[in-house]
Amino acid sequence: MKISFSKYQGTGNDFIMIDDRAEQFPVDKNLIAFLCHRRFGIGADGLILLRNAENYDFRMVYFNADGGEGSMCGNGGRCTVRFAQDLGLFEENTTFIAVDGEHKAVACEDEIFLNMIDVSGIQHDGNDDFMNTGSPHLVTYVEDIEAAEVFNEGKKIRYGDVYGPLGGTNVNFVEVLNEDSLYVRTYERGVEDETYSCGTGVTACALSAHDRLQMESPINVKTRGGNLRVSFVAQAPGKFDNIYLIGPAIKVFEGVFKVDDL
Ligand SMILES: N[C@H](CCC[C@H](N)C(=O)O)C(=O)O
The missing domain is CATH 3.10.310.10 (Diaminopimelate Epimerase; Chain A, domain 1)
Known part of the structure; x- marks a missing residue:
């Protein structure tokens, strides 16, 4: 099986981004840890799946580098917003869902403004x-x-x-x-x-x-x-x-x- 991925970074916090709208990615702790490994794999602090979500532009599913499903990731959220914009899912303003709930964001040329939970x-x-x-x-x-x-x-x-x-x-x-x-x-x-x-x-x-x-x-x-x-x-x-x-x-x-x- 071949997995297409993109690599993004936000202030040096780096992520493997996967367009998983077809939900084909084989979620497995060891596989994710391997992909994130800096010697044996692609290398990253985390892996993020971008999926479809009803009533939202997309869903962000975040895993830590050890392969465990993590809580919210702020830099990863900003990278996912840019990834979604690059995929053409929205132009400038977006609303998406993550593990901690709904997030709004604005993607400008140089910066992403990400609304965090209260x-x-x-x-x-x-x-x-x-x-x-x-x-x-x-x-x-x-x-x-x-x-x-x-x-x-x-x-x-x-x-x-x-x-x-x-x-x-x-x-x-x-x-x-x-x-x-x-x-x-x-x-x-x-x-x-x-x-x-x-x-x-x-x-x-x-x-x-x-x-x-x-x-x-x-x-x-x-x-x-x-x-x-x-x-x-x-x-x-x-x-x-x-x-x-x-x-x-x-x-x-x-x-x-x-x-x-x-
Ligand atoms: N790097 C992330 C934090 C991930 C949180 C994760 N390490 C955990 O709590 O399990 C961020 O930019 O917010």
């Missing part, structure tokens, strides 16, 4: 905040982001006593750069490593910075893979709507993978 309920714990922006995220503040032990510390928290038993969490390390900018590095669950950028994580950090430091929307967020912006409306402490993740989503290449080669 957030309510930020749990504060000392220097840390925890919330769900479509995926679970711990936000922890550091003085020197370059010196942060993202892999070792992230892994410890992800599998630790608090979040481990709950299915784990993504872990974000944040340095405040100035009154409207953050630098974020993320340990991603399901990839089990630091990625170049994590959209739901960047969103969580921006909301946390408003809640804790009164940082105003829009907030600029630097990641290892590039720059994002997060805009939002704060309705009450810890309660946000009209959240947008804004940044580039770029097609890198396309190809055909032979599953018989496995």
